[in-house]
């Protein structure tokens with residue numbers, strides 16, 4: 001019996017495949033390779049190039065493989081792009097998931113763990129965000145992820161599926177082996193952009209606003225190592241396999257770091273001065289996003305190991321310093 005990882009050639013997907021393989025699981029990966037990389041997929045996993053909106057291709061895969069459960073990462077995930085191209089997000093994230101769930105129901109596959117996001121909360125009212133807090137997304141990406149959660153709820157009720165939605169905070173870092181890591185084009189995330197400076201690919205890092213109501217005026221985020229995220233997916237699948245009910249979990253460290261603290265950590269790790277320039281706020285950025293992950297710790301037994309900021313940045317640097325052009329060089 002195999003675990004099917006959709007979007008398993010992407011950043012968090014490829015790290016989850018790696019952890020599944022290390023745990024001795026039988027893994028099948030499907031990815032359309034539009035944003036993922038074939039080289040990121042562990043060679044011990046069986047690979048299918050397909051798009052989840054292609055119902056026939058999905059049906060063939062479910063016919064060929066004995067799939068026990070699905071871990072679903074396949075989707076679009078850039079906040080800024082989602083504001084410019086909202087229909088792309090509805091089509092890829094919602095229509096793709098609709099086709100997937102229909103095919104799963106028809107093939108009797110009844111367990112799914114999938115990527116949700118901290119973006120479902122919008123501008124949070126609480127210091128530590130809990131799963132029961134108000135969900136009012138301020139961008140289209142978060143809105144489609146929240147709609148996916150709702151779709152799962154109704155499909156579960158009607159068709160006997162069970163699901164776990166994992167709301168990630170700021171995914172970062174790279175696998176300890178140093179051969180897979182974060183590679184987006186265009187890159188928009190803070191840590192890879194900072195590391196482009198010591199890599200000689202940019203002169204300085206821009207700080208998007210220092211007039212927020214935070215300790216140093218820059219935005220606070222909860223940075224969570226991708227290997228810890230990967231582990232949570234495996235625990236969530238095991239949770240469903242022992243018959244537990246559908247659920248939603250936050251995944252973060254519960255500790256917030258400012259943009260300036262992250263830049264300082266990168267200066268210490270790389271030994272490079274990394275010049276920084278303060279510019280205007282980026283539209284749609286909440287001042288502070290920090291997770292309460294008590295529920296995941298309690299119900300999934302999740303125990304994130306790599307919360308230390310320097311450990312996170314050092315693992316990202318190990319990947320970026322040896323792969324300055326990502327998988328292309």
Ligand code: UFG
Nearest residue numbers: 117118119170188189190193206207208219221259282285
């Ligand atoms: N930032 C800068 N300069 C940069 C890039 C980012 O100052 O060049 C700041 C941002 O303003 C933000 C912080 O660094 O305050 C982190 O930004 P990222 O783009 O790395 O991450 P976000 O917090 O914007 O996004 C993350 C996830 C999304 C998720 C979102 C929820 O990547 O998938 O959290 O709000 F939707």
